[in-house]
Amino acid sequence: MSATPVNRLLPPTTLAGLANLELVARLAVEGFLTGLHRSPHYGFSQEFKEYRAYVEGDDPRFVDWNVYARTERTYIRRYEGETNTRLMILLDASASMDYSSGGVSKLQYGKFLAAALAYLAARQHDPVGLIVFDEQIRQYRPATSRAGSLQSMIHTIDAVTAGRGTNLEECFRSFGEHLKRRGLVAVISDLYCDPAKLSKAVQPLAYHGHDIMLFQLLDPHELQPDWRESVLLEDVETHKTLNVAPEYLAGEYREKLEAHIASLRKAAADVGAHQLLIPTDEPLDRALRRYLLFREGRS
Amino acid sequence: MFLAPLFLLGLLAIGVPIWLHRVARANPTQHPFASLMFVEASETQRTAKRTLRYWLLLSLRILFLIALILAFAGPLLTERVMSGANANARLHAIVLDSSLSMQQGDRWQRALAEADAVLKDLRSSDRVLLATAQGRRVSVVQSSTPASAAGTVRGVLRALKPGIERLDYGLAMSTADNWLGSPRPPVVLHLISDLQQSAAPLRFADLEPPAQTQLVLHDVGNAAAENVFIQSAQLTTVDTRSLEVTVRGTAAKPQQRQVLLAIDGKEYGRRTVELPAGGMTAADPDVEVEGADLTPEFGPQAVASPSAKVLFSDLKLSAGSHRLEVSLDPADALPQDDRFYAVLEHADPKALLVTPQPRTDDVAYFAAAIGSLAAPALQLEERAPDTIGTSALTGFSLMVISDTGGLSDVQAKRIKEYVAAGGSVLATLGTRTSIEPGALLEGWRISEPQQRAAAVGEIATTHPVLREAGDWHSVRFFRHRAVQVGDDDKVLIAYEDGGPLLIERTIGAGHMLVLTAPVEREWNDLAIHPLFVRFIAEAARYLVRGDASAASTTVGSVVLTGLTSAGGGQIFDPQGERVLGLAQTAAADRLIPDQTGFYEIRGNDGMRWVAVNVDARESDLTPLPASFVQRWRAMQVRQAVATNVGANAAVTAPDAKPRSLGPAVLWLAALLLLAELLLANRYLAIRRETPK
Numbered sequence: 008m009s010a011t012p013v014n015r016l017l018p019p020t021t022l023a024g025l026a027n028l029e030l031v032a033r034l035a036v037e038g039f040l041t042g043l044h045r046s047p048h049y050g051f052s053q054e055f056k057e058y059r060a061y062v063e064g065d066d067p068r069f070v071d072w073n074v075y076a077r078t079e080r081t082y083i084r085r086y087e088g089e090t091n092t093r094l095m096i097l098l099d100a101s102a103s104m105d106y107s108s109g110g111v112s113k114l115q116y117g118k119f120l121a122a123a124l125a126y127l128a129a130r131q132h133d134p135v136g137l138i139v140f141d142e143q144i145r146q147y148r149p150a151t152s153r154a155g156s157l158q159s160m161i162h163t164i165d166a167v168t169a170g171r172g173t174n175l176e177e178c179f180r181s182f183g184e185h186l187k188r189r190g191l192v193a194v195i196s197d198l199y200c201d202p203a204k205l206s207k208a209v210q211p212l213a214y215h216g217h218d219i220m221l222f223q224l225l226d227p228h229e230l231q232p233d234w235r236e237s238v239l240l241e242d243v244e245t246h247k248t249l250n251v252a253p254e255y256l257a258g259e260y261r262e263k264l265e266a267h268i269a270s271l272r273k274a275a276a277d278v279g280a281h282q283l284l285i286p287t288d289e290p291l292d293r294a295l296r297r298y299l300l301f302r303e304g305r306s
Numbered sequence: 307m308f309l310a311p312l313f314l315l316g317l318l319a320i321g322v323p324i325w326l327h328r329v330a331r332a333n334p335t336q337h338p339f340a341s342l343m344f345v346e347a348s349e350t351q352r353t354a355k356r357t358l359r360y361w362l363l364l365s366l367r368i369l370f371l372i373a374l375i376l377a378f379a380g381p382l383l384t385e386r387v388m389s390g391a392n393a394n395a396r397l398h399a400i401v402l403d404s405s406l407s408m409q410q411g412d413r414w415q416r417a418l419a420e421a422d423a424v425l426k427d428l429r430s431s432d433r434v435l436l437a438t439a440q441g442r443r444v445s446v447v448q449s450s451t452p453a454s455a456a457g458t459v460r461g462v463l464r465a466l467k468p469g470i471e472r473l474d475y476g477l478a479m480s481t482a483d484n485w486l487g488s489p490r491p492p493v494v495l496h497l498i499s500d501l502q503q504s505a506a507p508l509r510f511a512d513l514e515p516p517a518q519t520q521l522v523l524h525d526v527g528n529a530a531a532e533n534v535f536i537q538s539a540q541l542t543t544v545d546t547r548s549l550e551v552t553v554r555g556t557a558a559k560p561q562q563r564q565v566l567l568a569i570d571g572k573e574y575g576r577r578t579v580e581l582p583a584g585g586m587t588a589a590d591p592d593v594e595v596e597g598a599d600l601t602p603e604f605g606p607q608a609v610a611s612p613s614a615k616v617l618f619s620d621l622k623l624s625a626g627s628h629r630l631e632v633s634l635d636p637a638d639a640l641p642q643d644d645r646f647y648a649v650l651e652h653a654d655p656k657a658l659l660v661t662p663q664p665r666t667d668d669v670a671y672f673a674a675a676i677g678s679l680a681a682p683a684l685q686l687e688e689r690a691p692d693t694i695g696t697s698a699l700t701g702f703s704l705m706v707i708s709d710t711g712g713l714s715d716v717q718a719k720r721i722k723e724y725v726a727a728g729g730s731v732l733a734t735l736g737t738r739t740s741i742e743p744g745a746l747l748e749g750w751r752i753s754e755p756q757q758r759a760a761a762v763g764e765i766a767t768t769h770p771v772l773r774e775a776g777d778w779h780s781v782r783f784f785r786h787r788a789v790q791v792g793d794d795d796k797v798l799i800a801y802e803d804g805g806p807l808l809i810e811r812t813i814g815a816g817h818m819l820v821l822t823a824p825v826e827r828e829w830n831d832l833a834i835h836p837l838f839v840r841f842i843a844e845a846a847r848y849l850v851r852g853d854a855s856a857a858s859t860t861v862g863s864v865v866l867t868g869l870t871s872a873g874g875g876q877i878f879d880p881q882g883e884r885v886l887g888l889a890q891t892a893a894a895d896r897l898i899p900d901q902t903g904f905y906e907i908r909g910n911d912g913m914r915w916v917a918v919n920v921d922a923r924e925s926d927l928t929p930l931p932a933s934f935v936q937r938w939r940a941m942q943v944r945q946a947v948a949t950n951v952g953a954n955a956a957v958t959a960p961d962a963k964p965r966s967l968g969p970a971v972l973w974l975a976a977l978l979l980l981a982e983l984l985l986a987n988r989y990l991a992i993r994r995e996t997p998k
Binding site: 103226238241250251 | 335336337338339340341343344345346347348
């Protein structure tokens with residue numbers, strides 16, 4: 008029973024893509040640190056993963072000189088770190104996440120992303136937890152790295168359905184009760200909220216040492232509405248309707264949305280979090296790669 | 307107006323596009339959206355433009371449906387609608403007096419100038435109608451046309467010529483409702499005439515114009531106009547060989563004329579006549595002068611001018627019919643009335659006494675009475691009924707039948723044909739008369755004689771036969787029979803119980819006088835009564851038209867030709883042209899002459915002449931008195947005021963010939979459909995947007 012949803016959510020192409028990536032925690036968290044973490048508090052273990060050509064800027068300490076002696080080429084030794092960094096995935100299952108303009112909905116995309124993150128963390132034997140929320144926390148799975156937990160996790164993710172409205176700020180205040188130990192918090196949401204309030208809600212988590220990643224999922228049609236005639240738009244959460252002109256959607260709406268995204272990015276940066284906008288028509292592996300590369304660049 | 311107004315119910319289909327467009331506008335494309343956090347309600351120019359397109363498309367569709375339904379309903383454009391667009395529209399009816407008097411001097415040219423002036427003053431919204439009036443008719447020569455077609459009316463106007471008949475204003479006014487047409491807008495009736503006094507009607511009320519008509523009188527006459535004419539020419543009552551010619555004239559100066567008499571186309575003699583200016587006339591010894599008559603104000607038949615009589619005595623004429631033509635020399639400005647035509651029957655008329663028993667009392671009484679007549683002097687011939695079946699009857703001016711019961715059916719039919727051809731019969735219902743009326747008295751119901759006394763009741767003393775009737779009431783009737791006559795028969799003398807005694811019956815061109823009681827002493831004492839001979843004389847004079855020895859008629863009057871369907875015949879006008887076509891020769895029992903001169907009527911029973919003259923009343927150029935014209939105008943002013951009370955009555959035009967607009971509306975529908983297709987094809991391509 009558990010094999011089917013795993014295979015559906017994580018097709019082999021996605022798994023192959025994820026296999027080439029390395030999840031690197033930017034901040035060392037308390038606990039057991041192995042791999043490439045720069046944690047000053049705990050020892051580390053490393054396992055050779057692959058060679059990579061040296062490029063300017065790389066740390067020369069990781070150059071494999073034996074290889075250089077044989078080939079006269081500089082290669083960097085790359086390691087796959089084993090870490091006990093907790094990953095807590097916060098999946099927004101509000102009604103707005105169920106919006107789709109034709110492809111996969113934001114919620115479905117978010118479920119893909121959550122499963123991928125969980126799988127990636129499981130590969131690194133990191134404890135992975137899950138919180139599903141909309142106006143309130145609907146489901147909570149504490150982080151664990153026990154064998155077989157991945158399938159259970161993925162099954163839980165697969166069963167998530169869209170709920171009602173969103174109350175991101177209230178939910179973040181509740182997250183503190185479930186996130187006692189520092190770790191990585193991946194928030195998957197469309198982030199239709201006030202950036203200032205979000206920053207205020209996220210701030211306590213950051214102060215507790217959590218490394219927060221905000222995955223903002225938006226439908227391409229939300230980013231660039233291309234109606235050429237006036238349309239009556241219905242809010243999928245409040246069911247309120249508005250007659251909107253295409254000129255407004257092409258102009259003022261985009262400006263407001265871009266300003267909102269910029270505000271979110273700034274609010275996230277203010278509290279040490281990272282915000283990443285992911286259109287739902289973007290390949291999933293590319294989104295993960297972009298994120299991990301970003302994390303790698305930050306490290 | 308519509309040919310098929312029920313199709314107008316299809317206009318309800320207009321609701322379909324209206325409903326569809328309302329739905330389209332009220333149900334814009336609705337899309338779910340993740341969040342309206344950054345969305346505000348807004349309307350755009352594009353939407354407004356599309357709304358405009360929707361309205362344009364909706365209008366086209368509605369117009370197309372209306373045009374299609376109207377095309378099926380068959381709209382008719384009437385003059386009512388066309389003229390209704392302009393409530394100030396007037397119909398100017400120009401009536402030209404084309405009677406004989408309009409030929410005098412330059413009256414006709416002035417009449418044309420007046421008509422032209424009326425045409426110039428027309429407003430663009432007006433309509434104009436052109437008619438001529440003479441005789442007993444008003445001829446509409448140009449029906450109601452818009453003022454813009456005044457050029458056409460002028461063309462018609464220039465082609466008009468005055469006639470030779472007489473006009474009666476009363477006849478023109480009383481028939482105006484008919485020749486003006488109906489429905490029509492308010493009418494301005496321009497009567498262009500010389501306003502002759504003799505054209506006034508007997509009843510002043512006949513001059514009242516129809517409702518919603520303003521009468522404008524255009525006087526083109528000349529009060530100082532002079533005219534001398536021949537009023538009559540007839541044999542004198544004392545000497546049937548003397549012809550008396552009456553000449554009348556209106557002139558400021560004494561007039562001298564030569565009066566020429568031509569008989570059968572050859573000049574017989576001439577006399578000179580002088581007419582003073584309204585005074586006594588110094589004339590030849592044969593000329594007798596009369597003083598001027600005082601004409602009553604509304605006496606159209608009275609002629610006010612002085613007259614003179616010229617006598618052509620001792621005419622030496624052979625027996626038979628002669629054509630007399632009297633003319634004045636020199637002719638004046640109105641030459642048509644300077645000639646007078648008459649037909650003279652220069653022969654003592656013959657009377658035929660038809661009796662089954664020659665030696666009875668009634669035959670003796672009739673023979674004695676007729677034989678005593680001096681004027682007309684009748685040559686009496688007596689025959690038995692069985693002899694009239696084969697011999698010609700046309701030579702007899704009068705037929706006296708002592709007992710209609712003695713006639714067989716064939717004889718009765720023969721006599722009936724004789725009467726229908728213009729003959730005259732004096733008959734009595736004798737003792738042999740049965741209750742079967744026979745062909746001669748067809749339609750009557752005759753009862754058996756009743757043995758009781760009776761007396762005369764009502765007498766039609768206005769009839770020529772009974773003007774000096776005498777004391778019919780003293781005639782004693784010992785027995786009589788009841789007779790019911792036909793509707794067309796006139797009872798001249800009736801018994802006290804209403805039963806007819808003397809009846810006049812008209813058959814074709816002839817007359818019959820029928821006494822329902824025989825002249826026998828067993829029935830009555832009429833034969834020995836003093837009035838009997840006078841009655842027979844008057845009846846004979848009336849039946850043989852003794853005062854028409856020099857007979858003539860006037861242009862436009864009805865002449866009985868005596869041509870029957872059985873006999874047939876032909877009529878030749880004064881120019882020698884055939885009047886009747888081949889199809890008419892069988893039944894042309896009446897003739898309305900339109901030329902002066904001698905008409906020749908050739909029938910089965912021979913040939914006869916009819917002399918036709920202009921109406922002498924038309925020769926009197928005396929204008930209507932000013933007071934008369936004033937009263938006439940006052941009458942139409944009152945009438946106009948009365949019309950204004952109902953001024954909002956329907957304004958309509960004459961000769962309303964509805965024009966079908968169906969084809970035009972159908973073309974319009976086709977154009978609208980084409981436009982709708984093009985527009986819809988263009989607009990509907992972007993009507994609904996779906997996000998990609």
